[in-house]
Amino acid sequence: MGAPMHDAGLEADLFTVEAAALSAARSMYADDAASGAQQRRMLGELINHYERLMRETRRLIRRSDRAERDMHLLNRELQTLAGQLEYRATHDPLTGALNRGALIERAQRCLTQGDMALIVLDIDLFKQVNDDFGHPAGDSVIQAVVGCLKQVLGSDTAIGRVGGEEFSVVWPTASREDAAAIGQQICNAVGAHQHCSPISRSVTVSVGVSWNRAGSAFEAAYNHADQALYQAKRDGRNCVRLWLEA
Numbered sequence: 001m002g003a004p005m006h007d008a009g010l011e012a013d014l015f016t017v018e019a020a021a022l023s024a025a026r027s028m029y030a031d032d033a034a035s036g037a038q039q040r041r042m043l044g045e046l047i048n049h050y051e052r053l054m055r056e057t058r059r060l061i062r063r064s065d066r067a068e069r070d071m072h073l074l075n076r077e078l079q080t081l082a083g084q085l086e087y088r089a090t091h092d093p094l095t096g097a098l099n100r101g102a103l104i105e106r107a108q109r110c111l112t113q114g115d116m117a118l119i120v121l122d123i124d125l126f127k128q129v130n131d132d133f134g135h136p137a138g139d140s141v142i143q144a145v146v147g148c149l150k151q152v153l154g155s156d157t158a159i160g161r162v163g164g165e166e167f168s169v170v171w172p173t174a175s176r177e178d179a180a181a182i183g184q185q186i187c188n189a190v191g192a193h194q195h196c197s198p199i200s201r202s203v204t205v206s207v208g209v210s211w212n213r214a215g216s217a218f219e220a221a222y223n224h225a226d227q228a229l230y231q232a233k234r235d236g237r238n239c240v241r242l243w244l245e246a
Helices: 002-030 036-090 100-111 126-133 135-153 176-192 218-234
Strands: 116-123 158-161 166-172 205-212 240-242
Touching (some): 002 036, 116 135, 135 158, 135 176, 176 240
């Protein structure tokens, strides 16, 4: 708090002193009887005050430049922080996949623009993975599944972790057959993935797919994909089932 008071006092004193010096110089300029020595002395005082003004002006400019640089730096830091907060609000911290809310928002937006497949997959017998190899190994399996999804679908595809070991994919397509084929590619890629120690066996997923026309409700799309997923579970796991409208 001391520095601002000092600066304010200095600036007030500066303008008061200079105003007085300027007033005295004007009076002497108007005084025809002023001697040369008096005028010379007054000119010297004006030079001193002018130099002081120049020093203070440079100081204020430097302070203003520093303040502007600090403001730009602060703005960049705030933008970075806002981006980090937005990312954390929309992504799963373990895998970097979209979280449930963000995945739903992407799916709803996609359904307003065209036909879409909603793919839901669940890691088969995941509890056994945790029981046999430990929870850190279970986390690595979850991360590996997301890695497989990105490898098959591309990093720009909307991939979400919507539950502990459940994932969803938003796949825009006008073809029901394309939707089923993508589901099978996902199933094959996860099943073929070689996991690191201590996991000593393959891990598979069951996949449910619903194909939905533009304008469909997300709730219906998800319910249909979920029904197909449970059918895949009932049919022995490690397979793909496509929901077909009755």
